[in-house]
Amino acid sequence: MKKITTLLLIVFAITVQGQNKLLSSVVQYNVGNGDWQNGNGSNYEYDSNNNLTLETSLNWDNGTNSWNIGDKNFYTYNASNKVTENIYQTSNTTTNQLENSFKQTFTYTNGRVTLIQNYDWVNLNWVIGTKSEIAYNGNNFPQTASTYTWKGTQWDNEYRETLTYNANNRVTTDVTEKWDGTQWVNETKTVFTFTTNNKILNQKSATWDVFNNLWVQDGNKSDYEWDATGNKTIETMYNSYNGSTYQSKNEYTYDTAKLMSSFAHPFKDKTGFDYLFEDAPFVNKALGYTGYLYDTATTTYTSTDRTLYNYTSAITLGIEKVEIADKVITVYPNPTKDFLNIKTASNTTVDKITVSDLMGKKVLEQNKTNQLNVQNLAKGMYVLQILVGDNKETRKFIKE
Structure with missing residues (x-):
């Protein structure tokens, strides 16, 4: 690297x-x-x-x-x-x-x-x-x-x-x-x-x-x-x-x-x-x-x-393209009641996860984990910002 x-x-x-x-x-x-x-x-x-x-x-x-x-x-x-x-x-x-x-x-x-x-x-x-x-x-x-x-x-x-x-x-x-x-x-x-x-x-x-x-x-x-x-x-x-x-x-x-x-x-x-x-x-x-x-x-x-x-x-952009396949991030299950799993195609550990509500207020943050405990979050939709090495992705999930 x-x-x-x-x-x-x-x-x-x-x-x-x-x-x-x-x-x-x-x-x-x-x-x-x-x-x-x-x-x-x-x-x-x-x-x-x-x-x-x-x-x-x-x-x-x-x-x-x-x-x-x-x-x-x-x-x-x-x-x-x-x-x-x-x-x-x-x-x-x-x-x-x-x-x-x-x-x-x-x-x-x-x-x-x-x-x-x-x-x-x-x-x-x-x-x-x-x-x-x-x-x-x-x-x-x-x-x-x-x-x-x-x-x-x-x-x-x-x-x-x-x-x-x-x-x-x-x-x-x-x-x-x-x-x-x-x-x-x-x-x-x-x-x-x-x-x-x-x-x-x-x-x-x-x-x-x-x-x-x-x-x-x-x-x-x-x-x-x-x-x-x-x-x-x-x-x-x-x-x-x-x-x-x-x-x-x-x-x-x-x-x-x-x-x-x-x-x-x-x-x-x-x-x-x-x-x-x-x-x-x-x-x-x-x-x-x-x-x-x-x-x-x-x-x-x-x-x-x-x-x-x-x-x-x-x-300056190098090549205007999306992320290559080995950086794909999957969030599941979605919706969820308790735990949210974050999986990368290369099975690497997520460096940082930040959860915000739809008003933009940060409600949860975790480091070095691929599983997030969301049991204490209120029901509704949230925005995830996920950092894995040099890759940042944003996902949404629903807490049931």
Whole structure:
């Protein structure tokens, strides 16, 4: 396997767009001895209002030392610069083409999202699968999000989230309930705490103990550190799996002489509540971040990966094709009630799995595993981001 030892070996194409846009990002993995290997990346394109219109995900091919397209996300906006449609295209290994896979549409009332609908691409048509209806409190902040599944003739209750706020209009609790056929039943809860400057300090999750009728912390939490300007500097994550807790963190770097608002970038709030649970991370120009995994035996952190942001160039494609057959990832069973298996054609171990709900909130993350325990997730549709070596893929699954 060829090692990439310096940033000079990352192939970029200089664009004529200047340096006022974040044009690409590259994820590299630490392969030891001071060497970093390209893994995956993204190119970003914007409209005249600096709205992200296209994110192209790319994968590094070690055999050809070139970048190949993995998938694409297209965004459409209204006159208020809020996203109205997101279409996700992924690779079809049979036809060797990108094709429609998943779509979300956003409906606004008085400038606020009130309806999110989710579609799957089936037999060359968009087929509705789920929808979320969002209700607001008297301060115009989201209070409940109720999700329904289309059963062919009617919408069935699946789950709902209820948010509680403090006096500064920051979310303090997010409670998810599932529909058991006759009533709503508690399932998961996330509790948020804040600094005296109203910056998020940590979030902790808990599951509902149906036998004792109480909340039990499940060991999953995130801690945050911020600098005086308001930039996120460190995010430390604790993930519990099979009785063990895995600790990792991301450390961010900035050009403090420049403001992020001076650049078009993909972190712009697209819906009006993208940063409802966590603060917008960047005030100054973000340069990237390094990921670390904690070793309990040595009580030290080891760098595992890094993400680099580039404002002057986009990634140059080698061969515009989908991933080769030995990188195909299969997720099963889908739908599932308890465990989700991730299988690669070459039977390699998945490096990292991140699960997000359809509102974009991260609900679960695991490292070095090919099986995910989703028993504690609420019913509904989720998005998986799967990292295997130099390959990143996105999949959806339904928790029953």
